[in-house]
Amino acid sequence: MLKNQPQRPAVRAVNAAARRATAAPARRRGTLRWVAAVALCLALAGCSTAGAGAGSKPGVALRDAVVLEDPQAYVGPSTAVLNSPDLDPLDSPQEQVLPATVTDSQGTTVTVADTSRILAIDLYGTTARTVFELGLGANVVGRDVSSGFPEIAGLPLVTQNGHELSAEAILELAPTVIITDSSLGPWNAVLQMREAGIPLVVVDSHRSMDNVGPLIKQVADALGVPADGDRLAARTADAISAITAAIAGITPPDGRKLRMVFLYARGQSGIYYLFGPGSGTDSLITALGGVDVAAETGMQGMQPLTDEALVAARPDVVLMMTKGLESVDGVDGLLTSVPSLAHTPAGEKRRIVDMADNDVLSFGPNTASVLEALSVAIYAPASTSAAVAG
Template identity: 45%
Template sequence: MSASRRRLAALGLTLALLTGACGGGGSAPDGSGPSADSASARAAAAGKQLARNTITPLAGAAPTPKLPVTVDSSDGRKVTVEDASRILPLNGGVAEIVFTLGLGDRVVGRDITATFAEAGKLPQVTKAHDVSAESVLSLRPSVVLADTDTGPKEALEQIRGAGVPVVVLDPATKLSDVTTRTTRVAEALGVPDAGRALNRRMNGELAAARAAVPEGSRPKVAFLYLRGSAAVYLIGGRGSGADSLIEAAGAVDAGTAAGLDKPFTPITTEALAAARPDVILMMSKGLESVGGIDGLVKIPGIAQTPAGLNRRVVAVEDGVLLGYGPRTPLVIDVLVDRIHAR
């Protein structure tokens, strides 16, 4: 599952746009808290941005990298980056960070998980989730950004052996990882000030998104990872990556609450009965792979859950749901509105 969870790819609206969509801060007229209308307005704005599948770079001129820099790599090495003129991110979420920092014109290739529009015309250097060292080296990158899930390891060794600096990052699996990874990417590319500016923007957006959670609403949400054509039917638990999003949206991760301590567990009638989700969260392609909601409720046990009985299913595009990049605040906006809908 690590390959399928490798952060399929992610950016955000500016705080001004998001707060503007909130109707002046999102409080009900009596000051009792965010109104349903404000949450819906935020979700509508976020949905439009996600549908465009584009990034929102930092305002102002693109930063100029100050190099060389030596940074810690998550594979235990210290890596010196002397040139950021030809950047190759091997992770979709990392690619979104690079583009949002304002360095997109320096990116020379993409991983299969970089699905946002700005990366669409770049040459792809992965087949499935495996990196082709030959494809990478043919693009003459000056620095490669990978994560600990990137493989095969032999390919990374071949890239290093050719003299290309490879900075390895920890995967992002929870909300707090977004700013940590942004900081590390910005430092590796010699633009730490831009990294801090992006983190301030995202922290503001996340705070505004979470402020719209209605008081007293704590639905149970199960994340299902389905690939019908491959007969993959899994329910998320602790560490799935979706659990942190669900909690940030003011809900309870049903798998974790049911005692599923592994990131993913095969779906069984018993597991679904224990989880009893009020809402099911999925990736869009996963829902399509089982024939939409009509096909989903035919999976044994689904129709007997409150979510199945009420057909409460929330689907988010594969490339952004677990991307844990600058578009994550938009995902929270959408989840807050749709998970708590009555």
């Protein structure tokens, strides 16, 4: 089915990314192939990852939630909503040290002498939020479609047709530094910025619980605020440790842990994928005290959904992006589009947990808040301010 799709510009960019993955050194191929696969789904769907939760009321804190006695017995879907959706920039920022010379994730040495006009862009909205949390948000001049928090929403977009970069839009903003990764394309547009003399720092494109801190530091080092990068990384790590400890206190014991799977859907394009180890969702599910059933099946990265794989996985909970669930007209539409889901515990009990697209897999400075929101939606769904009627 995918072969017969017309190649829109965004799709051609993804194909180019796949070719780069083949030509890349072995140590980078896995990451680039994963990025190309994710971008393919988004490009084919022509969608925005802006979350439906943007601008919604804050969710319930885990400490105030009414936790289920038996999470496996609960019937009905729920929506995860951040308890603290606002930015929390560092106070008392340290003195900036410029010029800053760094070696980026692709081995390129880059010197940044001016951060007065910052453009931080990627598929997940992670780098832009990191810049704002570092206290440099006032210097940001543009945004990608995935950066949906209110403080950046009014800035000009440099992406079109979903996640396709516009070189013209970028050049019009006259950025003095660009921080990006290999998740956006076409790559020629990125290289064009470097050829135009704009310092371009490429950070790690992989997203998971394992590299939240390192990614923060890569952004901070490039902007000449390494000390603040250490502070923000430490603050984020402490918050993640605190919430994962709290989640561990409410999850069922081994043998009763919820079996979870992450389903990516874009119903208008007939796209359904399961996310497995290497996608970041495995580390998310583990932090939520669940069993990653995709890992049990030996799946790696992101694979097209098959009825056999879903039924064999026997998930108790299906995690989804909000826009993905909306694209199939909600839970009823999902059960119609993926009839095999009805033959799983999650389908039988309608245990679909969705979260705003620009939050759920961002793995940035707000990772602890994402974990808290998901844990409330999973283990205390009646407490969520955005609970979905079953």
